Amino acid sequence: MIDVCCAIIVNEAGLVLVTQRSATMSMPLKMEFPGGKMEPGESPEDCLIREIKEELDVEVEIVAAIPASSYHYPTFSILLIPFVCRIVAGEILLKEHAAYAWMEPSDLLNCDWAEADIPVVHEYLNPANHTSIKE
Ligand SMILES: Nc1nc2c([nH]c(=O)n2[C@H]2C[C@H](O)[C@@H](COP(=O)(O)OP(=O)(O)OP(=O)(O)O)O2)c(=O)[nH]1
Numbered sequence: 001m002i003d004v005c006c007a008i009i010v011n012e013a014g015l016v017l018v019t020q021r022s023a024t025m026s027m028p029l030k031m032e033f034p035g036g037k038m039e040p041g042e043s044p045e046d047c048l049i050r051e052i053k054e055e056l057d058v059e060v061e062i063v064a065a066i067p068a069s070s071y072h073y074p075t076f077s078i079l080l081i082p083f084v085c086r087i088v089a090g091e092i093l094l095k096e097h098a099a100y101a102w103m104e105p106s107d108l109l110n111c112d113w114a115e116a117d118i119p120v121v122h123e124y125l126n127p128a129n130h131t132s133i134k135e
Contacts, residue, residue, distance in 0.1 A: 006035030
């Protein structure tokens with residue numbers, strides 16, 4: 001099982017940042033939440049902040065945790081560990097992804113997601129599943 005942290009970044013208007021994997025990545029052009037694999041000895045929170053800086057060139061603050069979801073792809077399995085975040089510094093500059101969009105929460109289920117993300121989107125859309133981390 002590969003541990004992958006991902007960021008559900010929300011802006012002041014309540015829109016959610018969705019990123020598109022590039023044509024050269026695995027699962028090309030699928031939508032995902034930005035993030036990546038945890039390194040040995042790294043906490044999920046540190047992984048998330050590192051990955052978001054690497055991929056989007058912004059600094060995020062974690063505001064809530066969402067339950068992790070496991071998903072079995074044909075050749076590997078992942079545990080997707082999502083956090084709700086907000087940007088506290090910087091402007092988005094895509095370093096790896098093909099595109100990004102700010103979406104209304106009600107439109108999220110219409111995206112062409114990497115399959116592991118669909119349960120995460122459902123968890124996110126139910127506020128009862130959010131564990132607040134910061135006031
Ligand atoms: N970052 C991220 N990865 C996701 C999501 N959903 C999902 O299935 N994944 C998968 C894609 C990758 O197999 C893995 C994350 O790997 P990564 O972001 O660190 O690196 P990568 O795509 O370059 O990795 P790889 O597939 O080339 O090994 O998790 C998601 O929402 N965000």
